[in-house]
Amino acid sequence: MLAKLMSYFLLGLIRVLTGSQARWYGCPPKAEQRIYFANHQSHADLVMIWAALPKELRHMTRAIAARDYWTKTPFKQWLTSAVFNVIYVARERTADEDPLEPLLDALSKGDSIILFPEGTRGHAGEPQAFKAGLYNLALKCPQAVLVPAWINNVQHVLPKGEVVPVPVLCSVTFGKPMQLQAGEERRAFLERARAAVIALRDV
Amino acid sequence: MYFYLKNLSATQQIGALFVLVFGLLLLASLTAFAFSIKDFADERLAEQRRASLHSINGIIRSSWLMVLVFWLGWMMGNRVALILFAVLSFFSLREFLTLSPTRRSDHRSLVLAFFVVLPLQYQLVWAEHFDMFAVFIPVFVFLALPVVSALTNDPLHFLERNAKLQWGIMVCIYGMSHVPALLMLHFPGYDHRNAFMVFFLVLVVQVCMVTQHLSGRWLKKKPVAPAISASFNWQSWGIAICTASVFGAALAGITPWVPGTAFAFSFIACLAGSLGHFVMKALKRDRGIPSWGKDGLAVTGAGGLLDRVDALCFAAPVFFHSARWYFNL
Numbered sequence: 001m002l003a004k005l006m007s008y009f010l011l012g013l014i015r016v017l018t019g020s021q022a023r024w025y026g027c028p029p030k031a032e033q034r035i036y037f038a039n040h041q042s043h044a045d046l047v048m049i050w051a052a053l054p055k056e057l058r059h060m061t062r063a064i065a066a067r068d069y070w071t072k073t074p075f076k077q078w079l080t081s082a083v084f085n086v087i088y089v090a091r092e093r094t095a096d097e098d099p100l101e102p103l104l105d106a107l108s109k110g111d112s113i114i115l116f117p118e119g120t121r122g123h124a125g126e127p128q129a130f131k132a133g134l135y136n137l138a139l140k141c142p143q144a145v146l147v148p149a150w151i152n153n154v155q156h157v158l159p160k161g162e163v164v165p166v167p168v169l170c171s172v173t174f175g176k177p178m179q180l181q182a183g184e185e186r187r188a189f190l191e192r193a194r195a196a197v198i199a200l201r202d203v
Numbered sequence: 204m205y206f207y208l209k210n211l212s213a214t215q216q217i218g219a220l221f222v223l224v225f226g227l228l229l230l231a232s233l234t235a236f237a238f239s240i241k242d243f244a245d246e247r248l249a250e251q252r253r254a255s256l257h258s259i260n261g262i263i264r265s266s267w268l269m270v271l272v273f274w275l276g277w278m279m280g281n282r283v284a285l286i287l288f289a290v291l292s293f294f295s296l297r298e299f300l301t302l303s304p305t306r307r308s309d310h311r312s313l314v315l316a317f318f319v320v321l322p323l324q325y326q327l328v329w330a331e332h333f334d335m336f337a338v339f340i341p342v343f344v345f346l347a348l349p350v351v352s353a354l355t356n357d358p359l360h361f362l363e364r365n366a367k368l369q370w371g372i373m374v375c376i377y378g379m380s381h382v383p384a385l386l387m388l389h390f391p392g393y394d395h396r397n398a399f400m401v402f403f404l405v406l407v408v409q410v411c412m413v414t415q416h417l418s419g420r421w422l423k424k425k426p427v428a429p430a431i432s433a434s435f436n437w438q439s440w441g442i443a444i445c446t447a448s449v450f451g452a453a454l455a456g457i458t459p460w461v462p463g464t465a466f467a468f469s470f471i472a473c474l475a476g477s478l479g480h481f482v483m484k485a486l487k488r489d490r491g492i493p494s495w496g497k498d499g500l501a502v503t504g505a506g507g508l509l510d511r512v513d514a515l516c517f518a519a520p521v522f523f524h525s526a527r528w529y530f531n532l
Contacts, residue, residue: 159307166313169301
């Protein structure tokens with residue numbers, strides 16, 4: 001109940017602050033299994049891309065969050081688990097567990113996921129190099145459709161280290177789905193994915 | 204007819220006005236609907252008609268919204284109207300600042316502008332502290348914001364960044380807040396009819412803008428400053444101001460003035476409004492966009508709210524302070 005109220009509150013807030021405009025360019029919103037991957041500049045990114053999805057898709061789309069950061073306080077944990085139903089991922093690699101395990105779990109249940117392949121929030125104009133997770137997922141889960149997305153302007157709403165957000169119009173642009181080509185190398189694929197995200201900036 | 208209307212109470216008069224306006228809008232909507240179901244033999248002509256109908260429908264829809272807002276404001280009382288205008292201020296400032304990109308170090312000043320300056324300004328209108336309300340932004344905020352900016356230790360484009368923010372606040376908060384402030388003035392011998400003053404101002408400025416647009420299209424004169432506006436020329440500008448002022452004089456019955464004075468006040472409001480709109484066009488060209496909203500289709504999704512209200516934002520303070528000075532309030 002409280003989580004539901006919180007989600008409505010956050011959705012309303014992001015709408016007032018940013019207009020939360022979704023622009024579907026390369027594909028329509030569709031209930032198929034997808035992996036959305038986007039640039040990451042602010043905590044508001046997650047709420048933003050979530051608010052941009054139609055309500056029906058929101059329930060079956062789960063974001064990914066770093067376990068060490070988002071379980072630090074009880075509030076953060078509650079927010080991410082009860083409200084957003086995120087999938088926690090460990091940022092440090094331990095020898096005995098595969099960091100992608102929880103993601104593959106969720107994908108096998110039929111959920112779509114939202115991924116920020118940079119791994120952390122950047123503050124330059126261009127996204128940083130993508131981490132290998134996206135490639136590994138695409139390799140292990142070929143049935144999921146890979147959709148690039150560009151989140152515009154959100155870094156102005158809540159820059160790293162600030163608490164009070166300011167209103168700025170923002171938008172999320174969803175691009176043309178892409179596929180891992182047969183025999184495509186890891187680095188080439190990640191570079192191609194990053195280019196697909198950046199290309200959406202100027203549509 | 205005229206005397207019958209004159210003898211109605213203020214509330215009845217305003218009610219009659221709304222009935223009239225809603226009736227006109229209904230008529231416009233019905234006509235547009237009738238045209239939309241009409242069949243055209245020629246496919247190309249039909250395409251053209253559909254396009255023009257689409258833009259007209261947009262205008263009708265935004266007029267409905269505007270009138271509904273006014274009606275709501277009148278029904279719920281001045282205070283609600285004040286809040287509605289504060290919300291309008293908020294959204295237009297959001298639009299203005301989205302298209303004047305700011306740096307990270309401006310964050311604190313922006314927070315101050317949206318969440319402190321804006322509520323305080325409207326609070327001053329609410330409490331009817333008109334002397335403070337008139338100087339709060341030009342004097343106090345003018346100094347306070349640069350201090351906050353300077354404390355962030357970022358000198359890059361300092362003057363430019365602050366000027367942008369200052370402008371946004373002046374137009375979107377200061378200018379806009381003068382419209383509901385008209386509701387709070389106590390004009391002698393004009394009790395409870397202040398809603399008419401707001402209506403008068405909005406209508407006269409709107410008529411001026413529409414006339415300028417239409418006569419500009421019709422006359423096709425050489426523009427004065429083609430790099431800034433492809434349509435602004437002195438002839439259509441003069442026609443627009445005169446038409447709107449005559450229209451204002453005809454509306455003298457709903458103002459506390461005789462027709463001559465109403466003409467003068469309309470003239471001042473239109474002068475400020477149309478030239479303000481022109482100045483905003485220069486700002487838009489500086490940002491490289493045709494309208495606050497068009498770019499939105501490509502990048503921000505903005506609705507172009509500022510395009511609709513900018514003339515009003517410039518006309519309102521001039522109109523308000525002239526009226527205040529005239530009545531010695």
